[in-house]
Amino acid sequence: MWNLVLLSLVCLIVSLIYNFYLSEPISIVRYPxxxxxxxxxxxxxxxxxxxxxxxxxxxxxxxxxxxxxxxKWHSSIPLAAPLLQRTNSDWAYATDSQEYSSRGLRHQKQFWPRxxxxxxxxxxxxxxxxxxxxxxxxxxxxxxxxxxxxxxxxxxxxxxNITVVSAEEKLARAFHKSGIEIAHKNATFSLASNTxxxxxxxxxxxxxxxxxxxxxxxxxxxxxxxxxxxxxxxxxxxxxxxxxxxxxxxxxxxxxxxxxxxxxxxxxxxxxxxxxxxxxxxxxxxxxxxxxxxxxxxxxxHLNVPIYVNLKAPVSVTLNKLKSFNEIFKFFVFGNGMLASNAIVGTGRSGHSGILLFGMGTVDESLLKEIANFHTSTFRAVFPSYADPKLEGFIYLSSCLQPESRGNITLRSNESSDSPIINPGYLESDHDIECTHNAIQLALETLTTTGFVDLGASAHVPKLRECSNWPQDYTNHDFTECLTRTVGLTSHxxxxxxxxxxxxxxxxxxxxxxxxxxxxxxxxxxxxxxxxxxxxxxxxxxxxxxxxxxxxxxxxx
Missing domain, CATH: 3.50.50.60 (FAD/NAD(P)-binding domain)
Structure with a gap:
């Protein structure tokens, strides 16, 4: 076993050295x-x-x-995508302070990785x-x-190359069945396709x-x-x-x-x-x-509103599982396992309201809070797993797929080295609030279906200071509007x-x-x-x- 692991690591290192230092293609030029x-x-x-x-x-x-x-070579690992943000591989843009959104983010600014x-x-x-x-x-x-x-x-x-999430996975099976059970209101559900x-x-x-x-x-x-x-x-x-x-x-x-x-x-x-x-x-x-x-x-x-869902069944991707020897071995030796996926299970939509099931039960506060620009109190309120790398759960991202709000990009100066001023104008249109509310309701409705009930799924309701004046209930329009304006994040x-x-x-x-x-x-x-x-x-x-x-x-x- 250990000989196989050692051989695989040696092959990986040799391959990386060859690809990045010895095999530069003839198209790369320094003097055009x-x-x-x-x-x-x-x-x-x-x-x-x-x-x-x-x-x-x-x-x-x-x-x-x-x-x-x-x-860097780790860009090939889907779940390592956040590690590339705020590096020299990222333009690392930030929006202007937003008037109608981003109230749970520092200076009400969204970070825009490009x-x-x-x-x-x-x-x-x-x-x-x-x-x-x-x-x-x-x-x-x-x-x-x-x-x-x-x-x-x-x-x-x-x-x-396109692959589709297997319906045999328990979380994927629950999501797929939920689409069948609530196939009214023109709702459509699909297991995730990935490149x-x-x-x-x-x-x-x-x-x-x-x-x-x-x-x-x-x-x-x-x-x-x-x-x-x-x-x-x-x-x-x-x-x-x-x-x-x-x-x-x-x-x-x-x-x-x-x-x-x-x-x-x-x-x-x-x-x-x-x-x-x-x-x-x-x-x-x-x-x-x-x-x-x-x-x-x-x-x-698109502006995504994260809804954390607790699970009793051990079916999600957690930090503890990702860091396990077994998962690392499966990825580097066989190209499969959790590290070989993006943890996205499926997507659903009803009209212009959409949901995406991201099957990560735990999130790394030191990383994700920074790249999302959350205030610490907001981040911890939305993601209860911040302190428990073993917690089972997943995140629904609810959004308006055809937002009406529009913004603009203008110059900061006439210097190309100065990043432009980015004002996406998130949630300026009330249409986007109602559309997102409907997306949240669609996400909650899936949790009442047989598959999710069997997994012990329950929606976490964040206790946000900005929303404390409203009933802490996802069915309440005022609460979901406050939630959307406080924790909505760019979809990139x-x-x-x-x-x-x-x-x-x-x-x-x-x-x-x-x-x-x-x-x-x-x-x-x-x-x-x-x-x-x-x-x-x-x-x-x-x-x-x-x-x-x-x-x-x-x-x-």
């Missing part, structure tokens, strides 16, 4: 050329797809520019797979309807970029921040990059520049380059290239800040072909173009959209 046909800015979820697809043609040259470097490195946020998310529902796309431009995206959804499912391969993360970095990064016509430039898009009149001609050494260089594009920086970085870069609201540009003494009032607006995000699904629309749409930043309206040679493909939220996690949708975007680009005349 002066000109490329296509320049892709940002090696996140979409950027990996775009760069891979465009470089399939040997007749074109492609440069992929990324501000970060490689992610991946910085090859793979972007796809290397630090919880690998939950979803394409939303068909009606999500009914308000999108017709070219991006569910029907038109369906072939790309199928393509993604063939390329990205996992042999217990490890499967992202667009693994499935697209790594299979392309030995192509001679693809160059990947890491640790280089794009500080400006260069224009000649109204045509994007190139980019200005700043290296970690402080050196600044210009690189020109013969055909197009495709921005894949994400919901925060893309509008920031546009404004720094002179495309955005005139008042905002003039405020920071940025020369106006093209007035575009909608850049940075229409910002949305921001989007919409460069929304897509028709060319004549005054609220759009890009047209149906993802071209920035009013200028030539510049497109955007990332979550910022999504005009409305996806009713679920958007990562797989963005991969599919990037596939279609690549087809549009290569056929463009």
């Amino acid at each position: 050329k002066k000109n490329y046909d296509y320049i892709v800015v940002g090696a996140g979820t979409a950027g990996c797809v775009i760069a891979s697809r465009l470089s399939e043609s040997k007749e074109v040259s492609v440069l992929l520019v990324e501000a970060g470097g490689y992610f 991946g910085k490195g090859l793979g972007g946020s796809g290397q630090m998310n919880f690998v939950l797979h979803s394409f939303g529902v068909p009606e999500d796309y009914s308000r999108w431009p017709a070219e991006w309807s569910y029907k038109n995206l369906l072939p790309y959804f199928r393509r993604v499912e063939e390329i990205i 996992l391969k042999k217990g490890a993360r499967s992202s667009s970095y693994h499935a697209y970029l790594k299979r392309a990064w030995s192509r001679k016509n693809l160059h990947i430039l890491m640790n280089a921040l794009v500080t400006k898009i260069l224009f000649t009149k109204l045509r994007a001609e190139g980019i200005q990059v700043k290296y970690s050494s402080g050196k600044v260089e210009r690189i020109m594009a013969n055909k197009e520049i495709i921005l894949c920086g994400g919901t925060v970085n893309t509008p920031q870069l546009l404004m720094l380059s002179g495309i955005g609201p005139v008042d905002e540009l003039r405020k920071h003494h940025i020369p106006v290239v093209k007035q575009q009032e909608q850049v940075g607006r229409n910002l949305y995000d 699904h921001p989007g919409g800040t460069c929304r897509m629309g028709k060319n004549h749409d005054s609220t759009a930043v890009v047209d149906e072909d993802l071209r920035v309206i009013g200028v030539d040679g510049l497109r955007i493909m990332d979550a910022s173009v999504l005009p409305y939220p996806v009713s679920g996690t958007p990562n797989s949708v963005i991969i599919a959209m990037a596939e279609r975007a690549a087809d549009i680009i290569v056929t463009w005349k």
